[in-house]
Amino acid sequence: IILAGDQQLAASTLHFPAQSKSAMDGGSSFQAFTAAAAMEMEEYLNWKKNAPVLYDLVVSHPLEWPSLTVQWLPSGSSASARSHRLVLGTHASDDSPNHLMLVDAVLPLPPRLAAAAAAEGRAVPAPSVSIGRSASHQGEVNRARCMPQRPYTVATKTCVDEVHVYHLGEDGDKGGADAVLRGHGAEGYGLAWSAMKEGFLLSGSYDKKICLWDLKAGNGAPVLDAQQVFEVM
Known part of the structure; x- marks a missing residue:
């Protein structure tokens, strides 16, 4: 039995920390963060799509x-x-x-x-x-x-x-x-x-x-x- 929070990963993926203007203008740290967030979201969506095959029951709660x-x-x-x-x-x-x-x-x-x-x-x-x-x-x-x-x-x-x-x-x-x-x-x-x-x-x-x-x-x-x-x- 998996008790999952749908919005946990979504929230952590979509929440960007405060950045300086230089970082927002193309800083490497901001780019690395967004790339990692995109990968995390992709992994989550793949897991969610395959959950019916992996588990007998999934109860999801944000x-x-x-x-x-x-x-x-x-x-x-x-x-x-x-x-x-x-x-x-x-x-x-x-x-x-x-x-x-x-x-x-x-x-x-x-x-x-x-x-x-x-x-x-x-x-x-x-x-x-x-x-x-x-x-x-x-x-x-x-x-x-x-x-x-x-x-x-x-x-x-x-x-x-x-x-x-x-x-x-x-x-x-x-x-x-x-x-x-x-x-x-x-x-x-x-x-x-x-x-x-x-x-x-x-x-x-x-x-x-x-x-x-x-x-x-x-x-x-x-x-x-x-x-x-x-x-x-």
């Missing part, structure tokens, strides 16, 4: 900004509903706000079940993708991971040296993180919850450190220092 991370939440609904939730995070430009997003995705029924539902006069859900909930995020979202025991508790790696934790179970949009975890000296991408111990979170960053936090021991503190820090040589 996103304002690309996402560097995605994770499917454990499904708590019945299999017949085909309703799922995903976590995404924006990678916006310097002047635009970023968000952690909870996405609702409805997948089509298999043909046999769809035919049976239609024969019984039951409504068959149409495939759809929508942003169900969002939370303001400090900088780009490098990675987002859901706690296995509490899927709506989401940790994120930021573009700074902090790890943020959000509780997305409440209705409505959130104004920011519920907890800030400290211990790193640089950004990174490594992030994983323990499947055995609830609240245990590991993080790896470019500072060559692995940090461990125990959120249950933090008793809901808004700022939590790493319980252990491992140096990686």
